[in-house]
Amino acid sequence: MRILNTLEIEFEENFKRLLSFETVNESELVKTVDQIISDVRHGGDECLLKLTQEFDQHPAQKFEDLCLDQLVLRTAFENLEIEVKTALEFSSKRIWNFHKAQVQEGWTFEDEFGNVLGQKITPLDRVGIYVPGGLASYPSSVLMNAIPAKVAGVNEIIMMVPAPRGELNPLVLAAAYLAGVDRVFTIGGAQAVAALAYGTGAIPQVDKITGPGNKYVAAAKKAVFGQVGIDMIAGPSEIVIYAESGTDPDWLAMDLLSQAEHDPIAQAIFITPEPDLAQAVHDALHKHLDDLPKQDIARASIEARGAIILVENREKGVEVINRIAPEHLQLCVDQVVAEEMTVKIRHAGAIFMGRFTVEAFGDYCAGPNHVLPTSGTARFSSPLGVYDFQKRSSLIMCSELGAKPLAQAADVLAQCENLDAHARSARYRI
Known part of the structure; x- marks a missing residue:
């Protein structure tokens, strides 16, 4: 894992290189996605079936085979082991309660001339959520996308989830049932985004598309923006951890690896003013890598995009954090120090404060949404929330x-x- 030092002359150049990353502007990728979108717009359900058979090797023989009814979802939920069902319900309740606090109400006031001015809050009619399928199946993503929409009052939620070779993760279906998803189609990739954006014979057009996916999904969301709303163009997962002495290096190493195991292009960065701690975390990283089931993925991530950054002091650490604008930020210091640092941190998707507050809690059950701005977009973007599923109309009378x-x-x-x-x-x- 590379080590950068803010005192070194070449720091700025190396730092910019560390953060540079582009996912959805490759010319061939854009060309491919544009063609898929065009095909779906003109070919409808029949085209979706052919693309799903081709890309996912799905055994479906007719379009109806790609549709899942509520009985399938309920059965998946009812068949869960009690421990898993309890954890899923626990997480769901916490996510619901957090987002319930985000609900906004309309308001009016009367000006000095007797005119009434105000704002009306209206939920979107229909939204589509994309959930990765296959090996990267995340029931937590179902909860994080569907529950805020439900809290906001959205009338209909349509879920797209790819099923490679026809295989589906029952947990994803159970989460869809628990979160109140209305309709599910086992369709993935850019073709799923196109179907939601423009509608087909069986799939109605939605008002907004949310949820993570691979680079084809991200490029498709970018292409259809304007026809429908989108949450964001999501890049690879990323974590920045700031720590000082007092936190076990093994804890810190595993926290970094929790993001590195997502994807070979995920990014994990450790910041500290203490050289001894930097070295201890470096050593712990390589020790724990050998024990991870996904060590090949994590190792590729650490070697390609990971870094340890040595800073002069805590203030410099905050400055570097704000320049990165990370998706996830862990402040592994005393809670009082974490609170003081948070006041000065302007750019981060989610801030995990204190040594016992790990990013993994946020992924599943803390309550706040785990759909967060990536690739520095926390400078101007926010986590997914109820407000993403509502729109505001101005009132003038x-x-x-x-x-x-x-x-x-x-x-x-x-x-x-x-x-x-x-x-x-x-x-x-x-």
Whole structure:
């Protein structure tokens, strides 16, 4: 694992190289995805069936074989082992309670002229959630995408989940049942995104698409944005951990590996002002790598995109963190110190404060959403939440008396912009 030092002359160059990453702008990728979207728009359900047979080696012989009804979902939930069912219900309840606190209400007020102004909150009619399938099957992603939509009041939730060779993770189906997903199709990739964005014979068009996927899914979401809303263009998983003495290096190493095992292009970065701790974590990383079932994936991630960054002091550590704007940030220090640092941290998707607060809790059961901005987009983006499944409409209601001062101002400004019809429209109300 490479070690960078903020005091070294070449730090800036190496730091920029560490953070540089592009996933969805490869010309061949974009060309392929655009063709798939076009095919689905024109070929509908029949095209979806052919693409699913081709890309996923799905044994379906007709489109209906790709549709799962509520009985299948309920059966998957009821057949769970009691320990797994309890954990899933525990997580679901915590996620629901957290997002319930995000619900916004509309509001109005009356101005000095007697006009009523305000805002109306309306849930989206229909949303589509994408959930990875096959080896990378995440029931937690079902809960994190569907529950906020349900809390927001969305009328219909449609889930797309690929089923390579027809195989499905029962936990994903159980989570869909528990979260209240209305319809499930075993379709993946860019073709699933296209179907949700434009609709087909059997799949209705949605208003917004959320959920993670591979680079084809990410590129497709980018391509259909504007036709529908999307949550974000998700990049590889990433974690930044800041620590000082007092936290076991084995803990820190395993926390870094918890993200590295996701993907060979996931990123794990450790920041500390203490050289001895940096070396201890480095050694612990390589010790634990040999014990991981997914050691090949984790090793590739650590070697390609991992780093240890030595900083002069805590303040410099905060500065580096803000420049990275990480998806996940662990502050493995005393809780008081973590709280003080958090005040100064401006850019992070989720902040895990204190030595006992690990990122893995956030993935499953802490409560806040695990769909987070990646690749530095925490500078301007937020975690997925109830607000992503609602829209706001402005309310304006003028009385006859209250319209006059607005009309006078609008008349003047419209003439300044050479928009005569605007000006006349306003004057008619005087």
